[in-house]
Amino acid sequence: xxxxxxxxxxxxxxxxxxxxxxxxxxxxxxxxxxxxxxxxxxxxxxxxxxxxxxxxxxxxxxxxxxxxxxxxxxxxxxxxxxxxxxxxxxxxxxxxxxxxxxxxxxxxxxxxxxxxxxxxxxxxxxxxxxxxxxxxxxxxxxxxxxxxxxxxxxxxxxxxxxxxxxxxxxxxxxxxxxxxxxxxxxxxxxxxxxxxxxxxxxxxxxxxxxxxxxxxxxxxxxxxxxxxxxxxxxxxxxxxxxxxxxxxxxxxxxxxxxxxxxxxxxxxxxxxxxxxxxxxxxxxxxxxxxxxxxxxxxxxxxxxxxxxxxxxxxxxxxxxxxxxxxxxxxxxxxxxxxxxxxxxxxxxxxxxxxxxxxxxxxxxxxxxxxxxxx
Numbered sequence: 001x002x003x004x005x006x007x008x009x010x011x012x013x014x015x016x017x018x019x020x021x022x023x024x025x026x027x028x029x030x031x032x033x034x035x036x037x038x039x040x041x042x043x044x045x046x047x048x049x050x051x052x053x054x055x056x057x058x059x060x061x062x063x064x065x066x067x068x069x070x071x072x073x074x075x076x077x078x079x080x081x082x083x084x085x086x087x088x089x090x091x092x093x094x095x096x097x098x099x100x101x102x103x104x105x106x107x108x109x110x111x112x113x114x115x116x117x118x119x120x121x122x123x124x125x126x127x128x129x130x131x132x133x134x135x136x137x138x139x140x141x142x143x144x145x146x147x148x149x150x151x152x153x154x155x156x157x158x159x160x161x162x163x164x165x166x167x168x169x170x171x172x173x174x175x176x177x178x179x180x181x182x183x184x185x186x187x188x189x190x191x192x193x194x195x196x197x198x199x200x201x202x203x204x205x206x207x208x209x210x211x212x213x214x215x216x217x218x219x220x221x222x223x224x225x226x227x228x229x230x231x232x233x234x235x236x237x238x239x240x241x242x243x244x245x246x247x248x249x250x251x252x253x254x255x256x257x258x259x260x261x262x263x264x265x266x267x268x269x270x271x272x273x274x275x276x277x278x279x280x281x282x283x284x285x286x287x288x289x290x291x292x293x294x295x296x297x298x299x300x301x302x303x304x305x306x307x308x309x310x311x312x313x314x315x316x317x318x319x320x321x322x323x324x325x326x327x328x329x330x331x332x333x334x335x336x337x338x339x340x341x342x343x344x345x346x347x348x349x350x351x352x353x354x355x356x357x358x359x360x361x362x363x364x365x366x367x368x369x370x371x372x373x374x
Contacts, residue, residue: 005040005063006037006038006040007065008062009034009063010038012058012063013038026055027048027051043105043106045141046106046141046145064106075100075104075107075110078113079109079110081096082097082113082116085335093117094117094120094121097116097117100113101114108151109148109151111142111151112154112155115135115155115158118131118134119131119161122135122162123161128162128172129166129172132172138155139155139159143156153187156182156185160183163182194210197209197210198213212322212326215322216269216271217270219262222258223255223259226251226254230244230248237281237285237354237355238355242288242289245289246289248285249285249286249289252278252281255278256275256278256282259275259278263275264321265318265323266308267318267320269318269323269328269333272305272330273309273334276302276309279298279302280302280350283296283297283298283302283354286298287355287360288355295356296363296369299366300369303343303373306343307373309334309336310341312330315330316328316330343374344373347373350369
């Protein structure tokens with residue numbers, strides 16, 4: 001249900017027999033602002049809502065004209081569609097969250113995801129300054145008014161990711177120290193939800209679930225850390241030196257070994273794409289080191305995993321020791337849309353992105369690998 005602040009403020013003002021000028025004077029705003037509120041052209045700052053509600057002796061929900069139960073249902077629906085990519089339309093994520101924000105401009109859960117969409121829009125189109133003013137205004141609004149720690153940390157995380165490219169943009173106003181200062185305000189790993197849920201709950205079932213989430217999460221970020229570490233000296237794998245490639249092989253072989261030890265059933269859960277990419281990285285690295293036998297072996301495994309992932313059901317059972325009795329939702333846990341072909345993505349990488357020689361790609365063995373993913 002839409003928020004009907006314009007109708008509420010107009011009705012309450014008339015019930016008090018007040019002019020727009022009188023209400024504006026009490027609130028410390030211009031009468032033009034009150035006029036715009038009543039025409040639905042703008043809304044007051046969220047910090048002003050309790051004052052307005054108190055003045056009229058109503059709740060903030062009543063002031064906003066919100067049917068709380070219906071609004072909550074619709075808000076959760078927006079969040080679910082945003083998280084799982086279930087929305088449709090030509091305007092994409094930003095258009096979808098703009099719609100949600102216009103309906104619920106005072107809900108911080110919607111607001112932080114609208115900020116997320118703005119950050120993605122700026123970075124996706126390589127225009128980091130495009131939404132800067134609005135992003136920073138939303139961030140300040142959340143930090144100054146929101147009491148939900150999860151939303152506040154979410155917003156900080158978004159701003160950190162937004163700040164990183166701004167450092168390299170001339171006249172962005174963002175420095176390296178700004179980035180470090182913001183990172184310093186984030187929780188330590190021991191304060192994270194996953195760590196605490198693996199040890200604090202009194203129920204065994206909750207501890208088991210917490211441990212499983214922690215295993216998956218730690219392995220996910222371990223893989224990310226290895227990738228960033230081995231690529232730290234070069235913007236792309238193609239520009240790595242021989243010694244750096246040897247270091248990369250050592251790092252990704254470690255990832256592969258640990259993943260295979262933990263995910264003994266071959267169901268990699270949230271780490272499916274990480275495992276597929278690990279074999280892909282190793283394939284290209286072994287080729288550059290001159291070991292085409294290992295290169296073909298790893299690229300074939302990469303293709304086989306991609307094919308298996310694309311063809312497996314959306315919901316699968318896990319049988320590995322640490323995860324026995326649980327399931328994986330391919331769409332939600334791996335964050336891959338059901339109509340996305342990982343095989344097509346990996347074939348594209350092998351043909352166009354990986355630094356593989358034309359002679360290597362022309363071999364029957366490599367062509368057979370591509371055939372697996374067709």
